[in-house]
Amino acid sequence: MPITEADIAKVAQLAHLELAEEELKTFGAQIAEIVAYVEQLNELDTTNVEPAIGGLTPEGERTETSRNDEIEGSLGQKVALAEAPDPSHGHFRVPKVL
């Protein structure tokens, strides 16, 4: 199925990327080429094949990963905010939402 410029613009919107005109064009062509390449998978009949889930080995799948629901130490407010671009009064400040 051909990929239109409108498709690319829609994907950019879903991905929260404000692409420039030029990028929409280049990416459109490149993504179309890559998608055409990956469509070679359709040569394979996978009717009764279970999809792989993640990369776990059988030993990984058997590993017990739950733990007791106990409160542990965390970064704390000061450290958690230290790298924020716009912290304010103990919060992450963002531009207006509505």
Place this chain on the structure above:
Amino acid sequence: MSRQNVEFAVGAAERLNETLNAFLEIDREGAMQRAVEVEKGDGSGLANEGVLRGVPVAIKDNLCVRGMQASCGSRILGDYHPPYNATVIERLINAGAVIIGKTNCDEFAMGSSNENSAFGPVKNPWDTTRVPGGSSGGSAAAVAAGIVPVALGSDTGGSVRQPASLVGVLGMKPTYGRNSRYGLVAFASSLDQVGIFARDVSVMANTLGVIAGRDRHDATTADVPVPDYSAALDGDLKGARIGFPRALFGKGLDEEVGNAVKSVVDVYRELGAEIVEVDLPHAGYAIAVYYIIATAEASSNLARFDGVRYGFRAEDAPELRQMYRKTREEGFGPEVKRRIMLGTYVLSAGYYDAYYRKAQQVRTLIKNDFLSAFKVCDAIITPTAPTPAFVLGEKVDDPLAMYLNDIYTVTANLAGIPGLSVPCALSSERLPIGFQLLGPYWSEATLFQLAHAYQQARPFTERPPVYASQP
């Protein structure tokens, strides 16, 4: 001793950085201070019997080291300083290692040439007009140039093994779940694994012994005992069976690389190993599967970079959504945006079954190919990369050609099995060539033993023109 070793490494990193651009941060002060600390006493307070005591180590800039930056080669993180250590870093430090700096890489580990770093490409120490491979190019170059004996990288589709091959050092991606990913900035979580570069197998074996094992902070680490890898290095290869997938030595493979790897097969035969033909019928589909699964996972993982909690935020965006979009547009480089777009596309409504589900089904077939092959052999040999290092700029405008560099390496990530690249020859242009050993789950010790036997028989002693020497 620690102090001299660390001083040498830091000095070499500083002197060679103008030529190689391998480091994004060099922590002279912190490293020297730590070197003095670990030198004190008898080392009895260190973990793993202090096996890495005073060993200078370089770390890819997508692993969190407290007190240092973690840019991931991206403008969107810039001089972000994580407030905690990755588990593998914590374990290195506890065993006495001294971290000297953070190494350059393709942005968010996406690339095969290191040209996608926002901070300029790393140069190959064998020929500075050529790429070092990627994405862990800085760590690879730092080890190849003799700056450090060991470095960490991450391998999602070959990002440790391919650069190792292109610069002539050892590079390993362990079994999925062998090493903790806690503190490794996520690219594609079902494929990512922390890997190791070294020039010497025993150093690599010691390092894996230190960092491997279950971590309660990463639910995908498996409860599998960590063997004494360095104890397993010796021993003859009588009875060892090495699989030779003839079909992978055909189209697209550089003739010199193919011949070099076939000579390695002859060496193994001479050493007493039995060579058995194996077939991996779905290997040709691996790149297609990989670029669906990896980009899908990346589009989701990289959603967190939104200019709110850390890193860069775009200016002049008075409304929230606009701020997200502008921040991501200005903060990410072209390859990262391309992969986020591709991943978003394959996951979007109506396409999920056609692409993502299909890819996961073919991933099962690839996994099954290996499980069958390992019924008749202990390891499989392939080239690591289809060609020696290419010239900077040669493939930047052709993403698909760039992706095909990973043709021999992505299968290990898709199947979750370990892979080790071993240097074996120089091309007519004096560029390194590597071969890859792939093994069943948890067979790292076997791969080390095979690599060690080869290196004893045919030591790779050549050094690149750019190499650290005493000042």
